Amino acid sequence: PPVIRREDYKPYPWIVSETHLDFDLGLDATRVVSKLTVARNAKADPADTMRLNGDGLELLSVKVDGEVVNNWRMDGDDLILPLSSDAHEVEIATEIDPSANTQLMGLYASGGMLCTQCEAEGFRRITFFPDRPDVLSVYTVKMRGSAEQFPVMLCNGNEVATGEEEGERWAEWHDPWPKPSYLFALVAGDLVSNRGTFTTMNGREVELNIWVREEDLPRTDHALESLRKSMKWDEETFGREYDLDLFNIVAVSDFNMGAMENKGLNVFNTKYVLADQETATDADYDAIEGVIAHEYFHNWSGNRITCRDWFQLSLKEGFTVLRDQLFSQDMQGEAVKRIEDVRILRAAQFPEDSGPLAHPIRPDSYREISNFYTATIYNKGAEVIRMMRTMAGPEKFREGTDLYFDRHDGEAATCEDFVSAIEDGAGLDLKQFRLWYSQAGTPRVTVAQEVVGDGLKLTLSQEVPATPGQSEKKPVPIPLRLAVHSRANGATGPEQLAVLTEAEQTFEYPLAGPDPVVSINRGFSAPVRIKRDVSQDDLAFLAASDDDPFARYEALQELAVGHLVAVASGDRSDADRAAGEDALAKALGAILTDDALDDAMRGELMTLPSESYLFEQMDRPDPARIHEAREGLKATLGTTLASEFHALYDRCEAVPFDGEGARGARKVKTQVLTYAAASDPAKAAELAAHQYDKADNMTDRQGALMVLCGLECPERTARLLDFYNRYKGNALVIDKWFTLQALSLHPQAIEHVKALAKHDDFTLRNPNRVRSLYMAFAGNPQAFHAADGEGYRMLADLILELDPINPQTAARFVPSLGKWRKIEEGRAEKMRGELERIAKAGNLSRDIYEQVARSLE
Numbered sequence: 070p071p072v073i074r075r076e077d078y079k080p081y082p083w084i085v086s087e088t089h090l091d092f093d094l095g096l097d098a099t100r101v102v103s104k105l106t107v108a109r110n111a112k113a114d115p116a117d118t119m120r121l122n123g124d125g126l127e128l129l130s131v132k133v134d135g136e137v138v139n140n141w142r143m144d145g146d147d148l149i150l151p152l153s154s155d156a157h158e159v160e161i162a163t164e165i166d167p168s169a170n171t172q173l174m175g176l177y178a179s180g181g182m183l184c185t186q187c188e189a190e191g192f193r194r195i196t197f198f199p200d201r202p203d204v205l206s207v208y209t210v211k212m213r214g215s216a217e218q219f220p221v222m223l224c225n226g227n228e229v230a231t232g233e234e235e236g237e238r239w240a241e242w243h244d245p246w247p248k249p250s251y252l253f254a255l256v257a258g259d260l261v262s263n264r265g266t267f268t269t270m271n272g273r274e275v276e277l278n279i280w281v282r283e284e285d286l287p288r289t290d291h292a293l294e295s296l297r298k299s300m301k302w303d304e305e306t307f308g309r310e311y312d313l314d315l316f317n318i319v320a321v322s323d324f325n326m327g328a329m330e331n332k333g334l335n336v337f338n339t340k341y342v343l344a345d346q347e348t349a350t351d352a353d354y355d356a357i358e359g360v361i362a363h364e365y366f367h368n369w370s371g372n373r374i375t376c377r378d379w380f381q382l383s384l385k386e387g388f389t390v391l392r393d394q395l396f397s398q399d400m401q402g403e404a405v406k407r408i409e410d411v412r413i414l415r416a417a418q419f420p421e422d423s424g425p426l427a428h429p430i431r432p433d434s435y436r437e438i439s440n441f442y443t444a445t446i447y448n449k450g451a452e453v454i455r456m457m458r459t460m461a462g463p464e465k466f467r468e469g470t471d472l473y474f475d476r477h478d479g480e481a482a483t484c485e486d487f488v489s490a491i492e493d494g495a496g497l498d499l500k501q502f503r504l505w506y507s508q509a510g511t512p513r514v515t516v517a518q519e520v521v522g523d524g525l526k527l528t529l530s531q532e533v534p535a536t537p538g539q540s541e542k543k544p545v546p547i548p549l550r551l552a553v554h555s556r557a558n559g560a561t562g563p564e565q566l567a568v569l570t571e572a573e574q575t576f577e578y579p580l581a582g583p584d585p586v587v588s589i590n591r592g593f594s595a596p597v598r599i600k601r602d603v604s605q606d607d608l609a610f611l612a613a614s615d616d617d618p619f620a621r622y623e624a625l626q627e628l629a630v631g632h633l634v635a636v637a638s639g640d641r642s643d644a645d646r647a648a649g650e651d652a653l654a655k656a657l658g659a660i661l662t663d664d665a666l667d668d669a670m671r672g673e674l675m676t677l678p679s680e681s682y683l684f685e686q687m688d689r690p691d692p693a694r695i696h697e698a699r700e701g702l703k704a705t706l707g708t709t710l711a712s713e714f715h716a717l718y719d720r721c722e723a724v725p726f727d728g729e730g731a732r733g734a735r736k737v738k739t740q741v742l743t744y745a746a747a748s749d750p751a752k753a754a755e756l757a758a759h760q761y762d763k764a765d766n767m768t769d770r771q772g773a774l775m776v777l778c779g780l781e782c783p784e785r786t787a788r789l790l791d792f793y794n795r796y797k798g799n800a801l802v803i804d805k806w807f808t809l810q811a812l813s814l815h816p817q818a819i820e821h822v823k824a825l826a827k828h829d830d831f832t833l834r835n836p837n838r839v840r841s842l843y844m845a846f847a848g849n850p851q852a853f854h855a856a857d858g859e860g861y862r863m864l865a866d867l868i869l870e871l872d873p874i875n876p877q878t879a880a881r882f883v884p885s886l887g888k889w890r891k892i893e894e895g896r897a898e899k900m901r902g903e904l905e906r907i908a909k910a911g912n913l914s915r916d917i918y919e920q921v922a923r924s925l926e
């Protein structure tokens with residue numbers, strides 16, 4: 070497959086001012102007639118042909134200015150059409166089979182309905198078209214089909230007319246906003262809606278609909294409320310108002326990603342729409358609120374201003390992730406949300422940035438754009454913009470975003486346009502900062518401190534590691550929020566902002582008292598790794614009393630990481646190990662009994678660093694030893710702090726479902742169970758079974774079952790069976806049932822996964838189901854990294870079997886095998902062997918080819 074390069078960008082030679090689409094809908098055969106009004110683009114190099122992208126289409130006819138023409142030719146899947154004048158009307162008829170579309174890109178059938186997914190390059194699977202984000206057109210769409218099968222017909226914009234004759238229904242839609250083809254959407258099916266309204270800041274009344282299958286209607290209130298909150302927040306925080314009279318969301322159960330921001334017609338994975346107390350966890354509720362906000366916010370950051378080309382993907386995704394993170398911080402609480410976001414960044418993006426698939430947030434090349442919907446583009450992209458906000462301050466940053474929205478409204482813009490607008494609007498100099506867009510890799514910042522007179526001299530140095538294709542790196546500006554506290558008198562120093570721009574730089578701050586302790590990268594102000602020599606006592610002090618909640622979390626993590634890495638590497642004497650456990654028990658004990666903490670924050674602080682995070686901190690580690698060290702520490706802490714844990718559990722258990730602080734209490738309860746499972750499995754089984762049996766909500770039930778799944782006890786089998794029977798038929802909950810078993814700490818988890826892959830409810834056709842089993846399995850350090858390589862073989866088999874069905878979803882599993890350079894040699898060889906086996910198989914998709922080739926390089 071050819072490599073597409075950013076530097077090769079050229080504007081499209083034709084302007085497509087209007088696009089008229091006519092659909093004859095059928096689940097097995099849909100006919101599409103498109104009429105394009107085209108004119109030469111004076112800003113592009115002249116061309117005497119028009120390239121119309123296609124993918125798997127059956128071409129029926131081509132007309133130019135009303136006459137059938139045959140002078141076209143095919144170049145691969147693309148149609149090349151000679152055009153001699155400055156303006157034409159092009160008409161193309163095609164036929165597609167939505168039921169055969171297992172890739173779920175373009176127009177496809179899902180549970181008897183028809184829906185579309187066009188980002189990034191799915192529109193070319195519907196009709197021949199310049200399927201690139203810088204070709205903006207005004208769409209008018211007419212569709213017709215069986216009134217019984219498709220009583221509801223939706224498209225972008227506003228419905229302008231409908232009708233029904235002899236069992237056939239038709240609808241015409243018009244979207245006044247010019248848009249690129251990736252934002253086109255169509256849905257037809259038997260759906261019902263939860264309808265609401267929102268009045269915008271300028272008094273426009275907007276109709277809101279959450280469209281679902283009838284049986285799902287009772288679980289849509291949270292989605293509707295989340296949409297209203299998002300609309301209000303975007304007006305208040307970014308000054309963005311909605312621009313149509315209608316906003317539709319449709320939930321579909323077969324979907325490759327989370328959701329899609331099509332203009333006025335968002336299509337969502339059911340997972341991010343449906344919720345009620347019985348079937349969705351607190352985390353599910355938050356995820357729904359966050360994803361609804363994200364897609365809604367795209368209406369400005371993505372739709373009104375879109376991307377010039379796919380290299381600019383982070384322009385819309387990074388910015389929109391930042392916007393949804395800030396929204397969720399406001400809705401759910403700043404500290405806990407920030408901790409969760411940093412945990413995601415470290416779990417997904419840091420490994421990507423230090424592995425074979427590392428790329429800048431604005432990549433330079435790709436073969437398959439779907440492979441670049443990554444944690445780097447999304448999450449690091451958000452962090453990079455967050456740093457601009459930290460340097461400017463929220464008010465100035467808002468002046469920057471206002472300018473960006475004003476200056477580029479209606480355009481297909483670049484990351485450079487965004488940075489320039491922030492620079493001009495917020496009054497920042499971002500010349501050097503632009504390196505964050507072009508360099509991959511997570512910077513490492515080393516901290517050294519020295520008391521000089523009554524001040525503290527801080528020497529900060531940075532290094533950006535080499536990444537594939539980028540061996541030489543330059544220093545980047547790193548904004549670090551920090552404070553200098555005193556351990557001796559407990560005084561907290563004022564917060565400062567140090568912007569490290571050189572390879573090495575010194576900063577001086579006044580002391581707050583003797584024994585200075587530096588609290589650095591507060592709020593995780595920069596997406597970097599911090600390296601410093603800091604004593605266990607200093608970390609314990611920060612964990613107990615830093616005035617920045619994130620820094621408290623971070624100090625406890627650092628304390629645990631230091632200990633666990635040393636234990637897993639075999640570098641700790643018995644005495645050191647005992648001292649480390651003691652320090653952690655004291656620090657955690659203080660957290661468990663700190664009455665000033667709310668339980669949501671306590672739940673975060675109780676979370677030990679994950680095995681995969683520990684893996685990242687070590688040189689060619691053995692995952693089994695990491696597992697042993699972490700479980701060992703949990704057991705020790707569970708035993709040492711048994712009475713504190715039990716007192717906490719009892720207090721939290723008494724909080725009713727809707728009581729004050731109930732969500733935090735639920736989080737803490739399950740955390741306590743995880744420690745008990747390691748220290749006293751019999752007691753944990755009893756407690757978890759009790760929690761499961763009396764649960765009146767999914768958070769408690771799932772938490773209890775998660776713990777039971779990892780134990781070898783009779784309670785496990787009975788509750789797993791109960792869970793399955795209770796929720797049989799509810800796909801999203803049965804996904805949880807698969808996940809819990811695939812993620813479990815049970816010694817036979819790998820055997821369970823094999824059996825589950827043969828279960829009647831398992832199918833490769835549904836991405837949620839595939840991910841529920843295999844993503845969970847790939848994230849189960851113990852089972853996936855079985856020393857004999859069985860886990861790797863299973864994953865490679867899955868990739869090969871799934872590739873012909875759904876290459877995009879299959880490609881998401883490749884990075885798990887790409888860790889071979891990082892792991893101990895025995896497993897490395899086995900992982901690499903599986904990648905080579907995939908590479909040698911014939912007929913690989915472009916998606917798998919690219920990911921495997923990059924992973925082996």
Ligand code: HT7
Nearest residue numbers: 188189325326328329330439442
């Ligand atoms: N912008 C959307 C991306 C998306 C997507 C990309 C490739 C294949 C399928 C897809 N579904 C949705 C989602 C978002 O980030 O908002």
Ligand code: ZN
Nearest residue numbers: 363367386389
């Ligand atoms: Zn997005």
